[in-house]
Amino acid sequence: MKKVDDQLDSYLSGDTTIDELPEALRREEERLRGLMGSLEEDVHAPLALREGVMLEVAKISVPLWRRLADWCFRPRTVRVTPAAGTLVFAASAAVLLLWPGSAPTSDPSAAAGASQVVTRFVFVAPEASSVRLTGDFASWSQEGIALEDLRGTGIWTVDVPLLPGIYQYTFIVNGTEWRPDPRAVSQVDDGFGQVNSVVIVSAESAT
Amino acid sequence: MTDTSDGALVAQVLSGDRDVFGTLVDRYQDQMLAYVKYMGFGADEACDVVQDAFVRAFRHLGRCGEPDRFAGWLFKIVRNLCRTVGSRNSRRRSESLEQHSSTLASELPGPDERAEANWAKARVRAALDTVPSHQREALVLMYLQGHSVSEVAELTGASRSAIKMRLKRGREALKQELADFFSEGHES
Numbered sequence: 001m002k003k004v005d006d007q008l009d010s011y012l013s014g015d016t017t018i019d020e021l022p023e024a025l026r027r028e029e030e031r032l033r034g035l036m037g038s039l040e041e042d043v044h045a046p047l048a049l050r051e052g053v054m055l056e057v058a059k060i061s062v063p064l065w066r067r068l069a070d071w072c073f074r075p076r077t078v079r080v081t082p083a084a085g086t087l088v089f090a091a092s093a094a095v096l097l098l099w100p101g102s103a104p105t106s107d108p109s110a111a112a113g114a115s116q117v118v119t120r121f122v123f124v125a126p127e128a129s130s131v132r133l134t135g136d137f138a139s140w141s142q143e144g145i146a147l148e149d150l151r152g153t154g155i156w157t158v159d160v161p162l163l164p165g166i167y168q169y170t171f172i173v174n175g176t177e178w179r180p181d182p183r184a185v186s187q188v189d190d191g192f193g194q195v196n197s198v199v200i201v202s203a204e205s206a207t
Numbered sequence: 208m209t210d211t212s213d214g215a216l217v218a219q220v221l222s223g224d225r226d227v228f229g230t231l232v233d234r235y236q237d238q239m240l241a242y243v244k245y246m247g248f249g250a251d252e253a254c255d256v257v258q259d260a261f262v263r264a265f266r267h268l269g270r271c272g273e274p275d276r277f278a279g280w281l282f283k284i285v286r287n288l289c290r291t292v293g294s295r296n297s298r299r300r301s302e303s304l305e306q307h308s309s310t311l312a313s314e315l316p317g318p319d320e321r322a323e324a325n326w327a328k329a330r331v332r333a334a335l336d337t338v339p340s341h342q343r344e345a346l347v348l349m350y351l352q353g354h355s356v357s358e359v360a361e362l363t364g365a366s367r368s369a370i371k372m373r374l375k376r377g378r379e380a381l382k383q384e385l386a387d388f389f390s391e392g393h394e395s
Contacts, residue, residue: 005375012356012371031389032378036350038328039335043241049254050232053261057225060266140269141221176272190267 116161117201121169123147123181126154128173135169135196137162144172164203168196217274220265228265235278236261238352239285245347246289247336256292260285282362286344293340327388334384342377345370 008025010016018029121133134144137160147156168188171179180187184197211230219227236257243253264271264281271280335343348359356374360367382389 008375009371012374013367014355014357028382028389032381033350035327035331035381035385035388036346038331039245040351041241041244043237043244045236045240045257046254049236049240049258050229052254052258053232053265054226054229056258056262057228057265060262134269140267142269142272178270178272 115203116163117203118159119162119199119201120157120159121147121171121181121199122183123156123171123173123179124154125156125171125173125179128154128156130174131156132172132175133158133160133169134172136167137169142172142175147171162199162201164201167199167201169199170194170196212275213277214273214275217268217271217277221268225265228261228268231264231277231281232261235281238278239281242282242347242352243285243289245351246293246340246344248289248292252292256288257285260288263288279362283364286363290340330385330388331381334381337384338377338380342373342380345373346377346381349374 005025007016007021011018011021011025011029018026021029123131123133125131128149131147131149132142132144133147134140134142138144145158145160147158149156168190169181171181173179178194180195181197185200186198187195188198190196213231213234216227216231220231239257239260240253243256244250248256260281263284264277271277273280335346338346344363345359348354348362349356354362356367356370359365360370363370365373
């Protein structure tokens with residue numbers, strides 16, 4: 001292999017300027033810049049590109065749970081007349097007092113709905129201070145779903161109700177480190193230089 | 208909105224305001240499109256690649272670990288797509304390049320027929336297309352998009368020494384292909 005030219009190396013590193021190059025190398029560099037510069041064009045994306053992106057973005061559906069969460073937690077202004085507000089308050093109080101059995105159940109499997117399957121995710125990371133789960137079912141949110149290390153043994157778990165289907169997911173360790181699940185049935189390239197794990201949830205799956 | 212940082216825009220999109228994503232598109236579409244075109248893609252195909260990259264970026268925005276460096280993250284998606292589409296089309300491209308190279312001397316319009324600048328540009332374009340893609344990418348990012356070696360290294364995930372080696376080899380390849388332009392008597 002040809003020996004690396006130290007002066008060119010130094011120039012490419014930005015340690016020296018083009019004027020500090022030897023005459024022949026300087027002329028060669030100027031010629032190269034000129035030739036490459038001839039390809040330069042003022043590139044402007046056509047309007048159709050942006051429109052196409054935003055059209056596709058609009059088509060991407062947000063999962064129902066996410067929309068519900070947004071609806072519940074996004075601050076908004078609600079205009080209510082004093083009379084209507086009093087009526088709603090009184091009606092709510094009456095329901096709570098007269099029908100205590102209506103309190104929501106704390107059983108997560110009941111809340112999940114009959115068609116969902118509670119799926120357990122386990123990740124072993126004794127060194128981790130936090131582990132979160134994200135994937136198709138969590139819109140790949142960085143916040144994801146928190147796992148718990150209930151016994152302090154480094155075995156992090158969480159149960160997630162999922163509809164039957166095939167999902168890609170990954171774990172986020174200590175808030176920044178994306179790690180696939182070594183126990184997953186399959187791993188797929190995510191196209192971003194990382195690997196996603198795959199879970200298959202069937203109606204017969206048991207947790 | 209034009210002064211808002213990428214990180215703040217990404218946060219707004221993630222909180223549900225998807226229209227804000229249009230600002231990120233406006234901010235980076237020209238730069239990404241230029242890169243894809245310089246890498247040898249035709250205008251229509253380049254638009255498809257960039258559009259696809261933005262849609263993928265939106266889908267996986269939660270995976271953008273450093274929202275303030277959205278552009279670098281987006282660039283990696285664009286680059287991956289270029290490689291995927293490029294390898295898919297590699298057979299077609301190599302065939303057309305072989306044809307292109309063999310017919311270049313005889314079929315390209317000469318200085319007498321068209322402006323010499325256009326003729327030279329076509330020669331450089333064809334020469335760049337013959338340079339291996341990693342070297343071509345380094346040349347494009349440095350000489351056409353104005354990035355330093357360190358920035359190219361960060362964008363491509365390669366080491367600085369690897370980028371310098373690619374640049375040197377790319378320069379040598381171009382010099383060979385365009386030997387007449389580098390001869391002492393040639394005036395550009």
